[in-house]
Amino acid sequence: MSRFIPPTARAGAADRAGGAAPLDRFGRPLRDLRISVTDRCNFRCRYCMPREVFGPGFAFLPRDQILSFEEIARVAHVAAGLGVRKVRLTGGEPLLRAELPRLVAMLAAIPDLEVALTTNGSLLASLAAELARAGLGRVTVSLDSLDDGVFRQMNDASFPVRLVLEGIEAAAAAGLAPVKVNAVVRRGVNDHTAVDLARHFHGSGHVLRFIEFMDVGTTNGWQLGEVVPAGELRDAVDAALPLEPVEPSYRGEVARRYRYRDGGGEIGFITSVTQPFCGDCTRSRLSAEGVLYTCLFASSGRDLREPLRSGASDAELTELLRGIWGAREDRYSEERSAATAGLPRVEMSYIGG
Ligand code: SAM
Numbered sequence: 544m545s546r547f548i549p550p551t552a553r554a555g556a557a558d559r560a561g562g563a564a565p566l567d568r569f570g571r572p573l574r575d576l577r578i579s580v581t582d583r584c585n586f587r588c589r590y591c592m593p594r595e596v597f598g599p600g601f602a603f604l605p606r607d608q609i610l611s612f613e614e615i616a617r618v619a620h621v622a623a624g625l626g627v628r629k630v631r632l633t634g635g636e637p638l639l640r641a642e643l644p645r646l647v648a649m650l651a652a653i654p655d656l657e658v659a660l661t662t663n664g665s666l667l668a669s670l671a672a673e674l675a676r677a678g679l680g681r682v683t684v685s686l687d688s689l690d691d692g693v694f695r696q697m698n699d700a701s702f703p704v705r706l707v708l709e710g711i712e713a714a715a716a717a718g719l720a721p722v723k724v725n726a727v728v729r730r731g732v733n734d735h736t737a738v739d740l741a742r743h744f745h746g747s748g749h750v751l752r753f754i755e756f757m758d759v760g761t762t763n764g765w766q767l768g769e770v771v772p773a774g775e776l777r778d779a780v781d782a783a784l785p786l787e788p789v790e791p792s793y794r795g796e797v798a799r800r801y802r803y804r805d806g807g808g809e810i811g812f813i814t815s816v817t818q819p820f821c822g823d824c825t826r827s828r829l830s831a832e833g834v835l836y837t838c839l840f841a842s843s844g845r846d847l848r849e850p851l852r853s854g855a856s857d858a859e860l861t862e863l864l865r866g867i868w869g870a871r872e873d874r875y876s877e878e879r880s881a882a883t884a885g886l887p888r889v890e891m892s893y894i895g896g
């Protein structure tokens with residue numbers, strides 16, 4: 544595992560809330576807010592929501608405990624005042640949330656804020672144009688294999704790959720290009736179809752990114768032996784379609800970027816396990832019920848719903864967020880070890896990917 548190298552502390556830019564934009568204990572600014580709009584999903588990816596745990600008896604959040612669009616927009620507004628420049632709607636499956644384009648429009652109205660979405664793509668074909676019209680800036684679609692049988696082994700749902708591909712094309716046609724396509728790779732399950740995915744998206748204008756299988760939550764039976772190191776995948780793709788590295792386009796970019804030497808576009812590798820990137824992590828996460836987490840691997844977060852519902856002012860919410868971020872010292876992926884393995888961790892479908 545790599546050693547944690549804190550970035551040099553930068554002077555915090557003045558934020559709209561009228562103070563210095565907060566830096567955490569390692570000098571990292573708050574730039575991104577991932578918002579889980581539902582903890583429910585129509586897939587049961589074995590690496591995220593295994594059916595044995597998330598079966599018919601599982602107690603998902605009741606409706607009245609989930610933040611309303613107005614409450615979500617308020618948190619986003621306060622966060623934008625503290626330096627957040629991008630919100631990403633996620634879940635669970637965010638497109639299951641009724642009237643999602645209405646929330647997109649509310650968030651897109653916040654100045655200097657980009658609105659992105661991560662989806663399994665199952666409902667995207669019918670919603671892409673409306674989401675784009677509402678102000679969605681970018682979309683990431685998860686697709687782990689082009690082979691229907693392998694796809695089913697990954698997501699434990701009967702859903703044809705073809706419909707996800709239609710969703711990707713609909714998003715691009717609606718102006719959400721370049722569409723990013725995320726593929727989690729598990730050794731022995733879908734790794735043999737990884738190069739096919741690369742060939743398919745080579746030259747398409749969409750950007751495929753392979754993600755190392757992560758030990759998020761405590762229910763997915765993660766084992767290090769199932770992680771295919773991104774370096775191994777890059778070498779496999781490079782052998783079929785020669786690659787060259789691309790410089791990161793912004794600080795905190797999670798994917799190692801490459802371009803095809805023949806001009807066929809870009810591909811990325813997200814090395815969360817083999818080469819963690821905590822030193823540049825500027826992300827926070829808001830669960831569907833309004834708990835704010837400062838790390839994907841956190842065991843606890845801070846409830847914002849109670850202050851939201853008991854009349855806290857924007858200034859009070861701003862100070863609350865500033866304090867939470869200022870106290871942050873998370874760097875789980877860089878500390879991952881036998882000692883961290885047994886710690887409680889929130890599930891990814893709850894906190895948002
Ligand atoms: N349902 C949407 C989707 O699948 O795109 C959004 C939520 S999902 C939790 C967000 C992302 O997390 C997806 O790209 C998914 O593949 C990824 N993910 C979930 N569990 C993971 C794991 N154990 N390791 C790596 N990535 C994971």
Ligand code: SF4
Nearest residue numbers: 584586588591635663
């Ligand atoms: Fe659902 Fe996304 Fe998790 Fe798969 S990764 S179970 S699609 S939330």
Ligand code: SF4
Nearest residue numbers: 821824838839875876
């Ligand atoms: Fe950020 Fe936590 Fe992931 Fe590190 S482990 S990159 S701090 S979310």
